[in-house]
Amino acid sequence: MKLPRRGFLRLAAGIVAMPAVSRVASAQTYPAKPITMNVPFAPGGSTDVIGRILAERMKVTLGQPVIVENVTGAGGTIGVTRAVRAAPDGYTISLGQNGSHVITGATYGNLSYDLLNDFEPVSLLVISPFVITSKKDVPATDLKGLIAYLKANPGRTVGNAGMGSITHVAGLVFQSVTQTKLQFVPYRGTGPAMQDLVAGQIDMMIGDPITGMPQVRAGMLKIYGVASDTRLPSAPEVPTVDEGGLPNYHISLWHGLWVPKGTPQPIIAKLHEAVLDALADPATRAKLAQAGQEVFPRERQNPDALRSLQKAEIEKWWPLIKASGFKVE
Incomplete structure (x- = not known):
């Protein structure tokens, strides 16, 4: 059967639009299953402990379990690599810090991802000095x-x-x-x-x-x-x-939450809402304080603040590390 040109163009346009329509529908029903929180360090460390405290409270807002997955090795780069390669659908979120999401960009010369451009920021979380x-x-x-x-x-x-x-x-x-x-x-x-x-x-x-x-x-x-x-x-x-x-x-360690680039904004907004609820919860704040963590002020608990701090830290640390000649081979 020969399809008229106008009908063919409408069909082609519909096919092209299908992924976008699918993403919108997915965002409307998100989350419909458990969410994986990628932690690029071993159990018992700071990022793992913070992740488990937040995951426990975020599930209340999201209505789905948030499961911590420890993917370790190479200064956090193995775990971050898995996170950046995940589908941008909100079901893999990347918990990291200025080690995994700033420092490694200068200490590792062969990263397969761009720390600023291959992730979407969700929120700043906590900070603590060493x-x-x-x-x-x-x-x-x-x-x-x-x-x-x-x-x-x-x-x-x-x-x-x-x-x-x-x-x-x-x-x-x-x-x-x-x-x-x-x-x-x-x-x-x-x-x-x-x-x-x-x-x-x-x-x-x-x-x-x-x-x-x-x-x-x-x-x-x-x-x-x-x-x-x-x-x-x-x-x-x-x-x-x-x-x-x-x-x-x-020297301080700060933590933030990211998702893979291309994650729909409505999904990022839902994750951000869950973070805000968690960081405002008195029991969660008490657990973080007991762990020596200071929660960022609410006005800095947002994607823009995380992106700004990450960029400023890159501009501060990368030239110093590169000038020293240090690099992990």
Whole structure:
């Protein structure tokens, strides 16, 4: 049967429009099944703990379970690669931080994705400064004493969340400003690194308070300072690095939520609503505060604020890392 030209054009236009119509219909019924929260680090680390706290509350707003999936290795890049390749339908969301979604863009030269252009931002979440900890056997009792010990004993081991991760970069910066010589030991996240630190298999860590502070309070580790100019509200007894004699060594870990590029805006809006509800929930905020996390102000809990901070951090860190010549091969 020969189709008239006008009818053929209408049919062709309809076929072309089908994916868009399908996306609109999907957005209207979203979510119709469980959502996977991609976490690019091992269980027990900061990103994993934050993800599980948020997932528990987000399911209330979304009406579907939010399942945390840990995809680990290579400073978070393996997990982020899986997230960016997922269908842009809202059923895979990417929980990350300035390590996985900023630092690795400079420390890894062969990424298969563009951190700014291959994701859509959903919201900023929380932020917390790093803390400097060591195993109990280290004889130093304060930050100046720790630096003196490291200078007198070169080659002390420092655990991190993987080569090229923000905890690795934090260690490199610490080594530079203290003029010490350290040996860096990569793990698949701060959780496994912390296990080895408690066991005495490595000497120290510079990382988030989520993994460090419970061990400090249990008497399993020593702590020397908060990498900020203000003390942690959840641990006001711990001095800042400025107070301890290492001024301006300020490094924080912030977290955000992204989805693959091309995710429909109505779906992003529903996810954003679930984030806002979670971060406003008193029980969720209490859990995050207990973990040493500060929730960003509500006016910054949005896609634009996340994109702006990510871009500003890229402009800050990438030139410094590239100028140092450091790169993960």
